[in-house]
Amino acid sequence: MKVHVSKLIGFCPGVRFAVEGLDYLVLQNPKKRFFLFGDLVHNNIIMNDFVFRGVNVITDKSKAIGYDYLIIPSHGISSLVKNTLSPTVVDYTCQNVLNLRLAVENSIKQGYSVVIFGDSNHGEVLSIALDFPEIIITRNPLDVSFTEKFVVVSQTTMSRDDFNSFVSNLGFDKEIIVKDTICPFTEQRLFFAKMLLKSVDCAVVVGSKHSSNTLRMLELCRSMVPSFIVEDSSELNSDAFIGFNQVGVFSGTSTSDKQIEEVIDVLKTF
Numbered sequence: 001m002k003v004h005v006s007k008l009i010g011f012c013p014g015v016r017f018a019v020e021g022l023d024y025l026v027l028q029n030p031k032k033r034f035f036l037f038g039d040l041v042h043n044n045i046i047m048n049d050f051v052f053r054g055v056n057v058i059t060d061k062s063k064a065i066g067y068d069y070l071i072i073p074s075h076g077i078s079s080l081v082k083n084t085l086s087p088t089v090v091d092y093t094c095q096n097v098l099n100l101r102l103a104v105e106n107s108i109k110q111g112y113s114v115v116i117f118g119d120s121n122h123g124e125v126l127s128i129a130l131d132f133p134e135i136i137i138t139r140n141p142l143d144v145s146f147t148e149k150f151v152v153v154s155q156t157t158m159s160r161d162d163f164n165s166f167v168s169n170l171g172f173d174k175e176i177i178v179k180d181t182i183c184p185f186t187e188q189r190l191f192f193a194k195m196l197l198k199s200v201d202c203a204v205v206v207g208s209k210h211s212s213n214t215l216r217m218l219e220l221c222r223s224m225v226p227s228f229i230v231e232d233s234s235e236l237n238s239d240a241f242i243g244f245n246q247v248g249v250f251s252g253t254s255t256s257d258k259q260i261e262e263v264i265d266v267l268k269t270f
């Protein structure tokens with residue numbers, strides 16, 4: 001089978017910053033105790049490796065007892081919690097996530113109500129909701145009950161088409177201020193994926209099933225060709241590819257080059 005690899009693949013800058021940063025910190029400080037607030041990035045293989053190397057994953061600050069370093073993941077944490085932490089905090093929050101947080105914060109300071117187009121269980125928007133419980137997080141325009149002027153932003157990893165459709169369904173009788181908070185790296189990746197999908201007859205998306213942008217990529221692939229999602233090469237089954245000649249390989253933004261290269265090597269043998 002001929003294997004085609006999408007132009008933008010592997011870590012995005014935000015994930016690379018977090019993974020390489022923590023990797024370096026752990027290597028340089030073998031005797032120190034690390035506590036991490038939730039997943040550093042949405043990648044089970046990378047998280048298992050950090051846990052194996054002694055990084056403790058916690059969901060609650062009270063569990064961080066006797067730590068040397070407290071690590072904030074790429075999707076950030078609530079400012080309420082962050083402001084109570086000691087200087088040994090290492091913050092790997094992605095700049096695009098910080099931009100979203102800032103857009104919400106500024107809008108609220110200016111007296112606006114805020115709607116985030118996103119998944120209410122995603123860490124990035126959950127941490128913002130902890131600081132601003134009055135905001136609405138939803139993908140359904142019918143959930144938006146504000147009648148006065150309000151601000152709409154998006155979780156960074158949402159698709160622009162879905163966001164535009166959400167905004168246009170909010171109702172023309174309302175005055176809506178739209179702020180662009182979608183991550184440009186996920187958008188570019190989807191753009192290049194769409195181009196490659198026109199010339200393949202099936203697709204493999206490499207990434208974790210709980211990664212929002214990986215699922216977004218899978219959704220796009222499935223809308224164009226039969227598609228499979230795998231976390232690593234061990235999940236590939238040659239029988240599933242019988243009858244296909246050209247496979248496109250895509251990934252989420254938290255998938256490592258190693259995972260992708262191993263999948264490509266196995267696909268080449270089918």
Ligand code: SF4
Pocket residue numbers: 012013014015074094095096097156157183184185186213253
């Ligand atoms: S996908 Fe975008 S927002 Fe998310 S970590 Fe990567 S660069 Fe940051």
